[in-house]
Amino acid sequence: MDELENPYRPGAGTQxxxxxxxxxxxxxxxxxxxxAVQGRPGKSVMPIGLRGVGKTVLLNRFAQIAETEGLSVAFIEAPETGDLRSLLARSLRKILLQFDGRKASAKVLKALRILKSFQLQLPDGSSVSLDFDALAGAGDSGVLSDDLTDLLTAAGEAAQERSTGILIAIDEVQYLTAEELSAAITAIHRTTQLNLPVVLVGAGLPQLPGLAGDAKSYAERLFxxxxxGSLNAEDAxxxxxxxxxxxGVEYSAEAIELLLALTEGYPYFLQxxxxxxxxxSNGPTIGIGDVQSAQQQVxxxxxxxxxLVRLDRLTPKEKEYLLAMAQLGKGPHRSGDIAAKLGVKVESVAPRRSGLISKGMIYSPAHGxxxxxxxxxxxxxMRTSI
Incomplete structure (x- = not known):
């Protein structure tokens, strides 16, 4: 069939x-x-799940909804290097300058001056361009939780004055450092207490609730x-x-059933x-023969x-750990069983396991x-090890 008319869109975060x-x-x-815009912010959401289930797609949809409702959006993909301060400074600069362009006000000016103070603490020594004097004593302590609270509070007051709001959307939240995650939670906790229209949403891997709880015990009351997960059979x-x-194309029932088995209902694989x-396929019906013919190619x-792009980031020892997991069959697996498969003690591979969790390759659905x-x-x- 004509590739130009292909309706499917596989990709990272592609809707x-x-x-x-x-x-x-x-x-x-x-x-x-x-x-939130009405001054009644409540519990926000942070979707969690495995790779390829559509978390980023959902986060992008949230951003679209926010813009439709008239909110300004700061969309950030958290890097593994830990640079939340810089990313937020650039995003909020754009939003606040747009506020200022509509109508200059004392609250917008205050937020911009605090942003100027905030960016003086950027870890790489860079700065964002602002033709305003820094506001001494606000956003400049060097303590990220305090500075971010000052900044988001001021930005929220500026948004509230304009009967609008700000959405901060963070993808890959698990890559934030403990300090960054704690600061983000602290700041949103304060803006929520003040009924300011600032909302934080995020998406991350399944370990995110535990990380958020470790950062701040009250995180479960904010998010x-x-x-x-994967789609059920009907949705798939x-x-x-x-x-x-x-x-004008259809699938045979047999083709659909085989595809559900091959993809296990995961949205990315379906695409x-x-x-x-x-x-x-020659169409107009995609049959089981097409699926079988395409299997090796797909x-x-x-x-x-x-x-492979994920495997290439790992050390040889980390690859050995993942292979041992795969050889044990579908998980989850006890840490002791993985260590036994490797022929070593649990304590000796604990750093390896921690490194794989940090790299987003594995997680702990329950203790151990x-x-x-x-x-x-x-x-x-199993395919690559043969």
């Missing part, structure tokens, strides 16, 4: 043609935004952590069939399979472009348990 199975989260967030069918139907099947593509953060990674490890 699929049909955003299936997430309506409840989207509707809830719309209400949250409207309440909900909905778990975003729709994610494949609905975009094709718009173009990859749909994309490749469209390109190789598997090879996923191995090179989805799985270990599981992959990437769906179907066990099968990939």
């Amino acid at each position: 699929p043609p049909a955003l299936i199975g997430r309506d409840a989260y989207i509707d809830h967030f719309g209400t949250l935004m409207r309440r 909900e952590f909905p778990e975003i 069918r729709d994610a494949l069939a609905l975009p094709a139907a718009v173009e 990859e399979w749909g994309y490749h099947l469209w390109n190789i 598997t090879s593509h996923l191995d090179k472009n989805f799985f 348990d270990t599981a992959f953060t990437v769906p179907l990674f066990d099968a990939f490890m």
Whole structure:
């Protein structure tokens, strides 16, 4: 079929043609935004889940909703290097200058001057360009939680004056340092107490609730952590069939059933399979023969472009640890069982396990348990180890 008409969109954070199975989260967030602008901010949300389940897609949708409701959005992807102060300074500069462009006011000027103070503490010594004097004694203590609270409070007051709000959306929240996560939670806690229209949303891997709880014990009272997983069978069918139907193409029942087994309902894999099947099929029906013909091609593509890029970041010893997990079968697995598979004591591989958690490759769903953060990674490890 014509590749130009291919409706599927595999990619990192790319919105699929049909955003299936997430309506409840989207509707809830719309209400949250409207309440925030009305001066009634409440619990915000931080979707969590494995790689490829659509967390970033959902976060992007939240940002779109916020903009539709008239809020200004600061969208940040947290780097593993820990640079939240710089990223926030640049994003808030743009928002506050837009406020200032509408109508100069004392509150906007105050927020800009605090931002000037805030950026004096950027870790790399850089600065954001602002033609304002720093406000001494606000945002300049060098203590990130205090400075960020000063900045977001002032920004929230400026937004409130304009009957609007600010959404700070952070992807890959688990990569924030403990200091950064604690500071973000502290600052949002204060703006919520003051009924200011500043909302923090994020998305991250399953370890995020534990990290947030370690950072601040009251995090669970500020955020909900909905778990975003694979799609159920009906939604997975729709994610494949609905975009094709718009173009006059259908799937056979047998093809759908095989695809559900191969993808286990994970949205990213559904998009990859749909994309490749469209390109190789003659249509107008995609049948089980098409799926079987494409299997080697799709598997090879996923191995090179989805799985291998993650494996290449690891040390040989870390790869050995993941292979031992894969050889034990589908997880989660007890840390002791993994160590036994490696023929070593649990204590000796604890640093290796911690390093893999920090790199976002594994997580602990329960004390002493270990599981992959990437769906179907066990099968990939077994393929590459043969």
